[in-house]
Amino acid sequence: MTIKKLAAVATLVGSSSLVSAQELEITITNLTHGIYYTPFIVAAHDGTTSFFRSGTPASPELQQMAEGGNIAGLETIFTAANANITSNPAGGLLAPARSTTFTMSTDDGNNYLSVGAMLLPTNDGFAGLNNWRIPSEPGTYRVNVNAYDAGTEANDEIVGSGAPGEPGFPNPPPVGVVATGGTGVTTIETNTNVHIHRGNLGDDDPTGGKSDITNYVHRWLNPVVRVTVKVM
């Protein structure tokens, strides 16, 4: 993760141990060339809430998001934690290189930010920012976010289901995976913990090959999302 402070005003806001509520303007940018994001979940919460942790198994709620883009389960978790939540700020899929900007007000103590969404087309890839400490100092901060594999589904790279536990990935418009007939890249998921995604393999065969994903369109390099947080 790279954190870059663009500007800061030297004030003593937040110098006491009580962190007051904050006004945030957040921009989420899709940095990839050919990947769409399902609706984002954005939550400001306390320091004891995590929606994923690398090297540990995904929760069922994370699995729902990573395999099918369903953030209802994570909304429930964050609501129970008294988080401030923004769901689906882009109003649907966020296309390559597109951004969405919105404001959030955070309650006292909700000074950690988490952001998540599924990458399409992938089986269970997601972009995740976990427990980023929201600075108390006003300014604009940029955070680069990497792509993770939830470890819950084999990366067969075949158009199929977005339901947890079912193979394949959903292909809603305008994701537009048009290749068919792939035989499947793999049927096993050897690392069942959350880990950095190894990327799509894909192939160049629209009617066969191993994958329904197109290798020269649907690959990426990290980082895959930028979150710009303006602390008012």
Added chain:
Amino acid sequence: MLNTKSILTTAIASSLLLLSACSDNDDGFPETPAPTPPAPAPVTFQFEVTVTNLTNAQPMSPVAVLLHNEGRIWTTGEPASVALETIAEGGDNSQILALDVALAAKGGESPLAPGASQTMTISNLETAPERLSIVTMLVNTNDAFTGLNAYDVSNMAVDESISLRVGSYDSGTERNSERANTIPGPVSGGAGEGFNAERDDIDIVTRHPGIVSQDDGFRTSELTQAHRWDDPTMNITIRRLQ
């Protein structure tokens, strides 16, 4: 800080004065200071830029370095300018160097080989530059580039330096076919096409997805496993000299 030129001018003037007044001191250094201070020298802003190609086998086209106060070289999510398309597809930096916003522009003297470094200096007189930009093409690609976009140097003090590592971008102006006839770099013997006004990709600038290569199942690709890369692709060190 006086610049070298004004010091020389003072020395020459002093020397001439001495020649006319005293013939036994010819070392050019007056025994007493010249009574009249020199006119204020123009302030010079000078930066030393060192770039290192961090890739395995992607030579970079001669870099373009700009000092400017206005504008950006690219914006993620927006279409590339023709000047950017020209360097990203063909490695030709001439249009970037000629941008109207440039207070000063400097082009690399040669391509930057994988693993190699180059250092150059760029100056402009009097006007304080606020931004520094660098652009170069990864030449064994269709339209990949790397660089630094309108980086704020306005707060850099003399002798201050900063090192940055930057990633790769796709200008979005040419489909990543990886075919030899579309790649101008050594992989095609330089015979592949560079700039082409047609825009047959998504026509927005994004981070680069990386190349696939024939070794990873792209049968019509001219590229091999050796041409793959991951970010970061270039190390940049900027030092303000004056």
